[in-house]
Structures are given as structure tokens and as C-alpha cells.
Amino acid sequence: MGIVKNICCIGAGYVGGPTMAVIAHKCPHIKVTIVDLNAERIAAWNDEDVNNIPIYEPGLSEVVQSARGKNLFFSTDVEKAIDEADMIFISVNTPTKTYGLGKGMAADLKYIELCARQIAAVAKTGKIVVEKSTLPVRTAEAIKNILDNTGNGAKFQILSNPEFLAEGTAVEDLLHPDRVLIGGDTDAEGKKAIDALVEVYSNWVPEEKILTTNVWSSELSKLTANAFLAQRVSSINAMSELCERTGADVNEVARAIGMDSRIGSKFLKASVGFGGSCFQKDILNLVYIAKSYGLNQVADYWEQVVIMNDHQKQRFAANIVKTLYNTVSDKKIAFLGWAFKKDTNDTRESAAIYVADELLNEQANIAVYDPKVESDVVYRDLNYLDTRSAEQNKLGVSISDDPYTVCKDAHAIAVLTEWDEFKAYDWQKIYDNMKKPAFVFDGRNILDGDKMKDIGFIFQQIGK
């Protein structure tokens, strides 16, 4: 297994797409093929107009454009790509289980297992298989068992190479990572496989930033990193509630503690709650693993991060109801933002979904504007909750691609995503067209409170 010349990536999603595009861009001598079962998604990646690729990430279409058709290919022919590759990345989704043992906690590995079986069935020559999805600790072992016991006798090396990119800054994070982590077997063959992947990254990442560990450390590091990051958000959100009661200002507290170099200033923004496909899933997974080893105190400790996050979303919605004189029935509430953070069209686990759900339970009418989220995604997210029928969601929620229309005649506005464009709106015009008194609940603390109050809004922010 010498120098890697041909890479295949299974899964053309938020992780596989950007990661492989950057590898292809930085390694013109490597052929990179991304495959996916979802033909529609592959067609979108191949769209002649590179602005129509299925994932919105600043800078991504330029990177795709630079390599697509040269050494970067998108295809639905999974078997051919597996057959040709010397290194295979698995970047399929690993959602939380919705059924059976570990329901609501453990990661559902059915897509991973399917990939492993497919690789085993197709591969005729030895390959390096790289776990790229967030996986529970010891998944590599399961993949190895399937490969070794169902294959055609080909030899496989399994590496864990967790992804640390954050959505919205994926390209930047991939181009200039804080570190790249590669876990593999500690024997000679394992080391060779690790070296092969190190070589790929060293085309653009300084060697001192490429860490190598054993497989289990690598897998657990990913869960630990996300648990620590989410914990910071829940910690500052816990303080935000106390700030609201005591008259302290959470932004001032965050600044004061962030200047302590031991604490650091990042990831201390109080918000309506964290979302995204990773934080909650990874923590629940950690909790499940801890419980399965009987480590109940460890499990409870981390579970509290998720409990706090649920509380934050719930209390944001409850505060809207309480402030609007204890009823939002038939009142129009405008939602600015639906994505789980700015600069992405991803809505997985977005706080907006849960806030909307609570307000719909109170019979509010919700109008949504998000610069990058398509309207069918909003309905899909709500229908997925299964709280009410698709017809009821259609009746209760309207969507527009114009923020001024969404806010017109609204009783209140809730800011759910921190999109920069919200700051530049003509807020006087929005105020003039709203029902009075006009309320704004800034769940991201991005708007200028003094300015909003001068206009006449009754204005509230998290933690103030």
C-alpha cells in the first residue's frame, strides 16, 4: 500500500462533499470519486452551474469548480469506485437510533454496516478504509470484522480520521485545520496505512499538526471534542438564565471570563440553544457508551449538557408566550432564520424547529424567512417531529423569501439564526408594518438593543 493515487468516498453529504473537494483541490495527482446512493444529490453535485451544488458553504463552489471533471468526480456507481480505489473514506450519516435497543441515544450504524458489506463484496485487492463519520468508540473493530469475514480474502486496514470541520466555515477549516487526527493499528501494517493518509494531508497541512494515535483514542477524541464544545454553550446558556434574573449581562460575563487564557474566548455565545447534526448526537452517544460500561455518574454528567440545551429552547418559546400576554393563539410570529447557525443551509436539530413546535402547540401562526433554507425543508423538519399532521403544519406555518413580508403584521419577531444580513435590515420599516406593541426576541444576541428600543420595539435578548 504505497502512495495513494485513487480515493473513493462513500457519502456525498456535509462531511464527504467538502472534505473530498478540498483533498482533490490540494492533491491534483490523486483521483477522488465521491459516490452516493442518492442520485438526485449526485446530479446536483454534477450540475453544470456550480452554484447549484447541494450544500451551501462559503468558498465551496469555487473549490469544487477548480477540480471537478479533472480529478474530482461525483457518481452513483458505488461498486466501480470501490473497486478502483486504494483508499476508501466512509462518510455516511450515523443518526441517533430511533428504534430498538439504545433508541434515542446510541448511533444507528446500519448505513456504516451496509458500506462495510459493500466494500467487502466488491474489493479484490487490499484497501485502506477510513472512518470519517462520527462513530461510537470501537466501530472500527466492527467494520474490520465484517471486512475480514465476508470479503474475498483481500487485506484491509482501518483508520479513524474524525472530521472537525464546522459547517459554515468548512472550507476554511479544511484548508487550515487546527489539527488532523489519524488513528490506526499500532503494528507495522497499521503504521504503513497511517503513513499513507498522513502523506495525503501533508500536501497542505504542516506535519506538526497531523496527530497519530491508536484507533480508540482517535474515535473517542472526536466525541470528547464535541462534548466539550457543547458543554461550553450549555454552560454559558445556564448562566444566561441567571443573568436575566440578577441584572447581569451575559455578554459582559462571557467577555470577562473569556479573557482568562485558561478559559479562552471562543464558544461562549449565549443562544437559544445549540443545534446541528453532531453535538446532541455525539453526547447522547457518549452517555450511552458510559452507561453501557456502568459509569452512571459519567453518563449523568454529560447528559446534563443536553438537558440544559432542551431547557434553553423551551424557555425561549415559553418567554415569548408569557411576554405576549400569555397567549399567542392566532398571533403571527415571524421567524428570522431556520438554519442551526449562519452560513449553512443545514437545519438538522436547529433550535428553530423546537421553538416553532412549542409555539404551534400554543396555536400561533408562524412565518419563516431564511436566506438559504428551502421551504420544503421547513415542513419536512416539522413533519418529522410527528407532533401534528402535515396538513396542520402547512396551515400553521408560512414561508417567504422576503423578510419584510414575513414580518408584516406580525405581533413578534424571533431571531433564531445569526445571519449577518439581519443586522442590515431597515428595522424602522419593519416596525411600521408590525402589529403594536411590536416585540423582538433576539435568540442570537446580534441586534443593537439601544437602536431597536429607540425605534419603539419591545426588545429582549438572551441573558440580559
Ligand code: UDX
Ligand atoms: C461542530 C463542531 O464544531 C465540529 O468541530 C464538528 O466536526 C461538528 O460539530 P457544527 O455543528 O457544524 O460543528 O457547528 P458549531 O459551530 O460547532 O455550532 C454548533 C451549534 O452551537 C450551533 O447551533 C451554534 O449556533 C451553537 N453555538 C456555537 C452557540 O450557541 N454558541 C457558541 O458560542 C457557539
Ligand code: ADP
Ligand atoms: P454528514 O453530515 O455526516 O455528511 P449527510 O446526511 O449530509 O451526513 O450525508 C451522508 C450521505 O451518505 C447521504 O447523502 C446518504 O445518501 C449517503 N449514504 C448513506 N449510506 C450510503 C451507502 N451505503 N452508499 C452510498 N451512500 C450512502
